[in-house]
Amino acid sequence: MTTLSILIPIALFLGGLGLASFLWALRSGQYEDLDGAAERILIDDEDDRPATS
Amino acid sequence: MSCCAPVAEGALAAAERPVVSAEELRLASRSLGGGVMQVELAVPDVHCGGCIHAVESTLSKLDGVLSARVNLSTRRVTIKYREGKLPPIVESLVSIGYPPHLFEEEGTKDAVLSELLWATGVAGFAAGNIMLLSVSVWSGAEAATRDLFHWISALIAIPALFYAGRIFFRSAWNAVLHGRTNMDVPISIGVILAYALSLYETIHSGPHAYFDGAVSLLFFLLIGRTLDHVMRNRARVAVTSLARLAPRGATVLHPDGSRDYVPLNEIEPGMVIAVAVGERIPVDGVVMEGSTDIDCSMATGESAPQPAQPGSDIRAGMLNLTHPITMKATAAAKDSFLAEMVRLMEAAESSRAAYRRLADRVSALYAPVVHLTALLTFIGWMIWSGGDWHLSITIAIAVLIITCPCALGLAVPMVQVVAARRLFEHGIMAKDGSAMERLANIDTAVFDKTGTLTVGEARLANAGEIDAEALAIAAALGARSNHPLSRAIAAAAPANTKPVQLAGITEQPGFGVEAKIGSSVYRLGRASWALSDDAAEGTVLARDGQLLASFRFENRLRQDAAEALEALRKRGIEVEIMSGDTRAQVEAIATKLGVTRYHAGVLPGEKAVRMAELAAEGRKVLMVGDGLNDAPALAAAYVSMAPATAADVGRNAADFVFLHESMNAVPFAHRVARRSGQLIRQNFGIAVVYNLIAVPIAILGYVTPLVAAVAMSGSSVIVVANALRLLRLGGGQKRSAAATARRASHKLQEVM
Numbered sequence: 001m002t003t004l005s006i007l008i009p010i011a012l013f014l015g016g017l018g019l020a021s022f023l024w025a026l027r028s029g030q031y032e033d034l035d036g037a038a039e040r041i042l043i044d045d046e047d048d049r050p051a052t053s
Numbered sequence: 054m055s056c057c058a059p060v061a062e063g064a065l066a067a068a069e070r071p072v073v074s075a076e077e078l079r080l081a082s083r084s085l086g087g088g089v090m091q092v093e094l095a096v097p098d099v100h101c102g103g104c105i106h107a108v109e110s111t112l113s114k115l116d117g118v119l120s121a122r123v124n125l126s127t128r129r130v131t132i133k134y135r136e137g138k139l140p141p142i143v144e145s146l147v148s149i150g151y152p153p154h155l156f157e158e159e160g161t162k163d164a165v166l167s168e169l170l171w172a173t174g175v176a177g178f179a180a181g182n183i184m185l186l187s188v189s190v191w192s193g194a195e196a197a198t199r200d201l202f203h204w205i206s207a208l209i210a211i212p213a214l215f216y217a218g219r220i221f222f223r224s225a226w227n228a229v230l231h232g233r234t235n236m237d238v239p240i241s242i243g244v245i246l247a248y249a250l251s252l253y254e255t256i257h258s259g260p261h262a263y264f265d266g267a268v269s270l271l272f273f274l275l276i277g278r279t280l281d282h283v284m285r286n287r288a289r290v291a292v293t294s295l296a297r298l299a300p301r302g303a304t305v306l307h308p309d310g311s312r313d314y315v316p317l318n319e320i321e322p323g324m325v326i327a328v329a330v331g332e333r334i335p336v337d338g339v340v341m342e343g344s345t346d347i348d349c350s351m352a353t354g355e356s357a358p359q360p361a362q363p364g365s366d367i368r369a370g371m372l373n374l375t376h377p378i379t380m381k382a383t384a385a386a387k388d389s390f391l392a393e394m395v396r397l398m399e400a401a402e403s404s405r406a407a408y409r410r411l412a413d414r415v416s417a418l419y420a421p422v423v424h425l426t427a428l429l430t431f432i433g434w435m436i437w438s439g440g441d442w443h444l445s446i447t448i449a450i451a452v453l454i455i456t457c458p459c460a461l462g463l464a465v466p467m468v469q470v471v472a473a474r475r476l477f478e479h480g481i482m483a484k485d486g487s488a489m490e491r492l493a494n495i496d497t498a499v500f501d502k503t504g505t506l507t508v509g510e511a512r513l514a515n516a517g518e519i520d521a522e523a524l525a526i527a528a529a530l531g532a533r534s535n536h537p538l539s540r541a542i543a544a545a546a547p548a549n550t551k552p553v554q555l556a557g558i559t560e561q562p563g564f565g566v567e568a569k570i571g572s573s574v575y576r577l578g579r580a581s582w583a584l585s586d587d588a589a590e591g592t593v594l595a596r597d598g599q600l601l602a603s604f605r606f607e608n609r610l611r612q613d614a615a616e617a618l619e620a621l622r623k624r625g626i627e628v629e630i631m632s633g634d635t636r637a638q639v640e641a642i643a644t645k646l647g648v649t650r651y652h653a654g655v656l657p658g659e660k661a662v663r664m665a666e667l668a669a670e671g672r673k674v675l676m677v678g679d680g681l682n683d684a685p686a687l688a689a690a691y692v693s694m695a696p697a698t699a700a701d702v703g704r705n706a707a708d709f710v711f712l713h714e715s716m717n718a719v720p721f722a723h724r725v726a727r728r729s730g731q732l733i734r735q736n737f738g739i740a741v742v743y744n745l746i747a748v749p750i751a752i753l754g755y756v757t758p759l760v761a762a763v764a765m766s767g768s769s770v771i772v773v774a775n776a777l778r779l780l781r782l783g784g785g786q787k788r789s790a791a792a793t794a795r796r797a798s799h800k801l802q803e804v805m
Contacts, residue, residue, distance in 0.1 A: 004198070008205060012182060019178040026170055036125030039102035 073143050073155055076314035077301050081155050088136040089119060094153035095294040096146065099128050104151070111149050115140040127290050129156075155301070156294050163286060169279045172217040176272040179213030180265070184762075187265040191759045203255040206264040214248055217271045220278070236416040236462050239423060243457030244270060250450045261447075263454055266761045273769050274462045281466040281486065284473040288482035292710050299370065299391065299701050303328070303335040306379065317386045324382045330535060334371045336382045337389045340364065343378035344562040346536055347371045350503045351680050351700050352390060354633025354655075356511070356608050358537060360563030360579075370681045370700065375535045376562035391702065394657060394684045398706055401661045401689035410487050412465040415737060419461065427452045430752050444754075452751040455761055456744055460768040464736035467776035472729040475779060480712035481722050488708035491692040492723055493730035494673050498621050499664075499686075501678030502632035502642055505696065507608035508714065511537055513545035514607040521547075523602040527594045529553040530566045530577040538592055538606060539566065539577065565592075573597055607641065617716035618646050621723070626675075631655050631663060633682050660686035677719060679703055694719060728782050736772045743768040 025031065073081075073094070082092040099108060105123045108130055112121035117140040119133040130153070134140050146153045186202040194202060221244070225237035244267050251262035302316045306325045320326070320336050328334060334347075346358040352370045361367055367380060369389035386392065431449035438444050469486040476483050483489055500506050516524065528546030531539035533555075555568040555575075565578010573596050576582065580589035585598050593603045618628050630651035632639045639653035655663070660678075664686050667674045676683070676690030679699035687693040687706040695707035696714075704710055711718035747764050750756055 004201075008186075011185060012205075012209075015178050015182045019174055022174045023171065026167070026174070031170075033124040033126045036105060036123065039105060039125055042102040043106045 073153060074314075075139055075143070077155060078143060079139060080301060080314075080316060084136070085133065089133055090136050091131065091133050092142075093129055093131050093156075094142070094146075095129050095156045096123070096151045096153050097128050097294065098151045099123055099125060099130075107149055108146065108151055111145050112142065115142065115145060118142070126287075128294060166279075166282055166286060169220070169275065169282055172220055173272070173275040173279050176213055176217035176268060176275050179209050179217070180269040180272040182209055183265045183268050187758065187762070190262075199260070200255070200258050203251075203262045203264070206262060207252055207255050210248065210251075210264040210268050213268050213271065214244070217268075217275060218244060221271070221274070233413070234417050234420050235413045236465075239416060239420045240270075240274065240457060240459075240462055242424075243267075243453050246450050247454045247457070250447065250454075254447075261758050263758050263761060266454060266758060266765060269762070270457060270459050270765060273459060273766075277463045277466045277470070280470045284470050284477070285483075285485055287477065288473065288484060288710075291477075291482050291712075292484075292704060295697050295704065295710075300333050300335045320382055321385055322382050325379055326382060327377065327379050328373045329377050330373055330375060332373055334367050334369055334373065334380070336386050337366075337368050337384040338380040338382045339366055341379045341381050343376055344564075345376040345378050346374040346563055348374050348537070352682060354501065354503045354680055354682050356503045356507065356634050356638055357606075362563060374537065375560070391681060394681050394702060397658055397661055397685035398688040398702065401664070401685045408487055408491055410465075411490050411733060412461070415461065423453065423456045426456070426748065426752070433752075434754070448751070448754045448756075451754070451756040451761070452748065455747045455751040455756055455764060457765070459765045460736070460740040460743060460772045463769055463772050464740060464776075465733055467773050468729045468732045468736065468779065471776050471779045472725050475725050475782065476709075476722055479718065479721055481718050482710045482712070483722075484708050484710075488692055489726045489729060490733075491673070491708070492675065492726035495626060495675040495692060495723070497627045497629065497667060497672045498675045498677065498719070499629045499631050499667075499690070500618075501676075501680060501683045501686075502630055502639055503608070503634055504679040504698065505677055505683075506611055506614050506630065506642055506646065506716075508611050508698075511541045511606040512609050513541050514605045516545045519602045519604070523594055526553050526570070526575060527577050527602065527604070529555055530558075530568055530575060530594070533558050533568075534560055534566050536565075538604075541606060542577070542604060575601075608638070610642070610645070612715045614716040615646050617718075617720050618648065620717075620720035624720075624723070626723075631660055631686070633657070633680070657682040657685055661689040664689035675719075675723075694722065725779070725782065729779055732776060732779055736775055739771055739775065740768065743771075 030037075078092060082090045085091050096108060099105065105125060108123050109121050112118050112130070112132060117135045117138055119135065121130055121132045123130045132142060134142075143153060183206045186206050190199050190202055218241070221237045222241050224235065225241040228235045228238055247263040247267040251264050251267070253259070254262050300317065302314050303320060304327045305313050305315045305320065306327055307313060312327065315324075317335055325341065326335060326338065330345075340361050340363050342363060344360065344362045347361045347367060348358050349355045349368075349371050351372065352368055358374055361378070369386070369391045427449045430452050431445050434441070434445035434448050465486065469489055472489055473483045473486075519527075524542075524546055528543045531542035534540070553570065555570060558566065558568040560566050561578070561582070563579075564582040565576055567574060567576045567578075569575070576595045578592065580591045580593045580603070581587050583593050583595040583598075584600060591603050592606070594601045621628055627650070628648050630639060630643050630646075630648050632651070632653055633655055634653060636653040639651050643649070643651040652663070660683060664674060664676060668689075668691065673691045676686050676693040677695070678684075678687055678693070679696050681700040681702065683695075684700065684703040684706050687695060687703055692709075693707045694709040694711065695703050697704070697710055697712045699707070699710070709722055711722070743764070747756075750760070
């Protein structure tokens with residue numbers, strides 16, 4: 001039981017971390033242009049920040 | 054330096070491209086505050102990383118531009134610039150081969166999508182963690198440990214149920230309020246009961262809790278719903294990005310001689326408007342000065358350009374071809390021809406029978422059966438166990454949980470998502486899933502002629518019968534005019550013709566072109582003018598009033614039109630042509646395509662009436678049309694399709710919009726729709742078989758959370774896998790295969 005009381009919070013925290021980073025990525029517009037993101041890595045002098053609009 | 058500008062994907066390239074004027078750009082810009090303006094433009098020719106780079110670097114070098122960002126998915130560019138002087142954005146985009154255009158403003162960001170994504174994220178998080186705990190319970194966690202796990206699961210499931218589930222609850226509640234049922238009603242009942250039972254069990258230290266099943270069900274369904282929304286949104290964005298054909302405003306000449314660019318809705322009757330060559334007439338009016346030729350194909354369906362002199366009535370949506378004119382507005386935009394079409398459309402839409410989606414019809418059958426089964430199970434167990442409430446309710450709810458239509462909820466959207474993707478790849482935008490269901494059921498297809506079966510440019514039909522020397526002279530004269538028929542003659546001349554020396558060339562708008570060779574006067578144009586004989590008709594070449602050659606024209610058929618109509622007929626679909634053009638023109642095209650049923654000279658209102666007639670005969674009609682005059686019929690038809698070159702209102706009224714020139718889009722869309730109909734029925738079959746197996750187990754009381762989880766996810770996976778079979782449907786357009794290959798080679802060039 002003692003191991004559980006450590007492991008469960010850790011598991012929940014890591015899951016929450018995943019959820020939070022997904023929601024952050026969503027908010028910062030990283031899913032706005034998936035096709036463009038795939039192409040932009042081929043451009044040499046490119047900044048890859050999401051558009052701020 | 055644009056690597057792919059010559060790749061003209063879609064029919065847009067063939068159509069006239071309204072280049073955005075500085076005034077229109079200013080109207081479309083909005084202020085971000087602090088002296089910064091932002092404008093968004095559609096750039097349909099952007100295809101790859103090279104294009105992104107070309108557009109962004111060219112624009113950012115312009116004086117006054119703060120930033121330019123291309124979105125490749127939507128083919129748009131967002132430009133921020135300093136207020137004051139407008140940088141030459143449009144000019145520089147045109148010069149590097151990416152002509153931009155404005156698109157319909159569609160409000161702010163997509164709130165529904167972000168709500169769905171957030172809900173999916175939350176449900177995914179909850180499902181993952183609860184499943185983790187459930188695995189421990191299934192593998193034998195006992196007593197206090199199990200209770201602890203159940204409690205933690207319950208705590209995670211509460212927010213997930215309220216946050217992610219509200220999307221279903223809301224839709225179910227709406228349906229119930231209106232006395233209908235949809236798939237969300239049994240889903241909501243199943244989820245809520247599963248949750249309530251599990252909570253009860255948890256409080257009383259019971260062995261079984263279904264939190265995992267309830268939450269993963271929500272997660273799966275939300276994934277399906279999100280994909281569905283994304284697909285539809287993509288189609289909608291693609292359609293709104295198409296070039297607007299209706300003008301945004303017009304240049305008004307004030308009595309004091311000044312001119313002003315005025316937005317369309319501020320134009321009042323009596324205002325004097327200047328219309329340049331290549332512009333559309335903004336509102337209904339009368340020509341005041343200048344003679345020209347007017348292309349009415351979009352407004353009335355007539356393919357031959359009509360002359361217009363001072364005093365001629367002209368209507369909104371017509372295109373000025375050869376000479377600038379000034380006109381006097383006789384109606385405001387809201388009373389113009391276009392507005393009349395919108396009113397006809399609204400009337401047609403309201404009289405059209407509402408279509409009930411397949412999933413809703415199935416759930417109307419499904420829900421009572423399932424809920425009745427659960428009730429009978431409860432009564433049966435009450436009798437059998439001698440009044441054991443707890444046991445009976447537990448088993449009855451287990452029946453509801455196991456029959457909860459997870460597979461059914463996914464059966465329709467998954468297939469439609471895959472189908473919409475298939476269509477998208479072939480340049481066909483489907484507005485929604487119900488359109489696809491309706492397309493699969495059609496038994497009649499009605500085609501408009503001008504702009505749909507035929508494409509804009511006319512072609513010389515009798516080039517072979519004309520004397521070579523006369524043709525050479527006609528071609529030389531024709532090359533000096535913007536009139537489409539002159540262009541066709543110029544294009545028909547053989548390449549090796551020796552040049553003709555012309556002198557004193559003048560164009561008489563509405564009549565033709567005149568020039569001198571030596572001492573003879575040659576005229577190419579209307580017979581009545583060239584031969585000075587009012588009775589003569591047609592287009593001729595004359596020397597000093599003597600007939601040299603007369604020309605006949607035909608409209609070029611849309612690519613693969615004959616093939617497409619044949620494919621439809623082979624499937625037992627009756628094909629009909631309905632056009633506003635003259636009888637002779639319609640007859641010629643109908644004969645060529647082997648269509649026996651055709652109607653000529655049909656007015657816009659009559660088109661919609663004909664749709665209603667066919668519907669009254671019990672026919673399910675697909676209407677394919679492009680003009681303003683087709684818009685009411687598109688709205689009235691059972692299902693409708695429009696090419697990308699269609700008038701704005703027509704495009705918005707149509708259920709499908711196809712971007713490529715090939716007419717094969719119609720049979721292809723029909724084939725995909727029919728195939729997805731089959732797959733949907735198969736999916737329903739799978740769900741029924743699954744229930745036939747699972748329900749007896751549940752009724753007998755053998756269902757544990759493990760069995761429920763395995764059965765639910767198993768059936769969902771089978772349904773999704775079945776939907777993916779649609780990707781293997783072969784065929785489609787050869788053209789787009791070539792386009793894919795071209796794209797691939799661009800990518801390769803980029804890399805190397």
